[in-house]
Amino acid sequence: MKKFSVVCFLGVLVVMSGCIHLKTGGQAMISMAGASFVGNTNITLKAGQSFTFTDPAGSGGPHRLSTGQDGNYAQEDGAPAELNDPNGVDFALGTVKTYVFDTPGTYNITCQIHPSMNIVIQVVPGSGGPSH
Numbered sequence: 379m380k381k382f383s384v385v386c387f388l389g390v391l392v393v394m395s396g397c398i399h400l401k402t403g404g405q406a407m408i409s410m411a412g413a414s415f416v417g418n419t420n421i422t423l424k425a426g427q428s429f430t431f432t433d434p435a436g437s438g439g440p441h442r443l444s445t446g447q448d449g450n451y452a453q454e455d456g457a458p459a460e461l462n463d464p465n466g467v468d469f470a471l472g473t474v475k476t477y478v479f480d481t482p483g484t485y486n487i488t489c490q491i492h493p494s495m496n497i498v499i500q501v502v503p504g505s506g507g508p509s510h
Contacts (some may be wrong), residue, residue, distance in 0.1 A: 402484060405476070410469065412439040412489025413492040424504045425439065428478045435472035442490040443464040456481030456501075466490050 388407065406423060407430035409416040423429060433441055439510065444466035446452035451464045458477040460467050479501045489495035 386478060392461060394407060408436050408497060410441055410489075410495070412437070414493065415497055419428055420496040421498075422500045423479050423499055425482050426478065427501075429499060430474060430476040431469065433469040433471060433473045435447050436472050438469070438473075439469055439471040440471075440491060441495070443469065443487055444490060445485060446488045446490075447460075447486045447496055449488055449490050451488075451490065452486070453473055454483070454485050457485045458482045461485075 396411045396463070405428055406421060408418070421429065431443060433439070434467050443452045443461060444464065445454040445457045445462045447467065451466065454462055460475075461477060469475070479499060482501045485499045485501065487497045487499060
């Protein structure tokens, strides 16, 4: 019974570690599938921290990310300029792009092609690693 409990606990740790999307150096990131984000879509960053969007070569799809919600662009003061554009940022299979979020605030990011793809990035004052 004790061995079973230890195995279950280790299994839970493995599953939970897959929920945190950190790159070497504490950089936060999220991947995209064909029509969805893969991972935590409610992110907290500290001002000045970067965030990476990855569209994997083998499992992603065409995406156009911008500030806004439900596939609709909305200007969000303080968001990275490239994302804060009505034309959005195009992602093809294999595309990886990193943005620095300098200004504290809440930023909604959406895919203009797949309206159900939405992520919220909360930027708080300070510097340091990501918190999920």
